[in-house]
Amino acid sequence: MNVPPPSPYPPSYYPGFPPPRPSPGGSRKVVFAVVAGLLLAAAAASNLLWFFASIFASDSCGTSAGTARFCDDSGVWMLVAMFGPMVTLAAAVATVVLGAERLRRPWTALALGVLVYATGPALALFTVFG
Template structure:
């Protein structure tokens, strides 16, 4: 005589909440279009800042250079040059994780925009003091 198989999952404890539905419809299309436009604008701003930071150190021998940016180590030049690129990558990761894991596309897009905005702000603050 054999016993019946156990019931899985066990019937005790609270049940797991149902998963959130995947985003679809016109709101999802609007999110994708807006995210694409913001990404294109961020890539353009990052490229222009990177190009501008290549030549920002030229003023370090004159009175126009700021003390923090023109120190001897060159660390602040690297922060100003690569900061927007790093924050762009961090913003993309923030938005993708927010959409995939949390299923909160609009919240993650707003958070990703704020994450990206810190990069150009730090770069411009570094150069112009």
Template sequence: MSFPPPPYPPSYGPGFPPPRPVPGRPLTVVFAVTAGLLLAAAVAVNGLLFFGMLFASDSCGTAAGTARFCDDSGGWMLVAMFGPTVALVAAAVTVVLGTVRARRPWTALAAGVLVYAAGPALALFTVFG
């Protein structure tokens, strides 16, 4: 005569331990929130700079205009207008590649901030000399 096997897990004793939390999960959420906030701030800065660059050429007929920005080629005007947007795209690519390929999200985020800061700095330097 054979007995059926006991229920699994047994109903007596401490039972199975709860599953362990996945390491790094809270940091992933913090990184995503931080990156999202920085992206929103960068888009706001880009919008303000783009709006300001629309009117930056108004001072070209006066002594307040810079020679670099007010030349007739219009190249520096395009750099000032679209430079921050190009820098934002380059920063986003830097962060994504650094996070996915190198698996160093915080270092990639810091590098992305530095890459982005070059765009508005170039635009402001172009206008104000």
């Protein structure tokens, strides 16, 4: 019968190393992630509602209520009104991610991202209502 040789180390009677301490800025990162996630969800819902409304915005182009810019024959401004908020949302997400990771300024990057995003719906409203 082969019996393994005894271990050269004594048995351990202690639990091992203590668990690592949480990082000092851990709770702030969670708060930032929750706030950024809520703002992203609100912006995405707003974009979906704006996209839905902009589909029907061209109904007034045959009447005097339509603006000349939105109702031109090229359809470029209609595309700006439909997809402008989505493009600025992508730019805002990139601004927040790059600002939070590269510059280590998450709250400043979040404020800048909100301003970048706000230009899309503002441009779309200006396009439709002149």
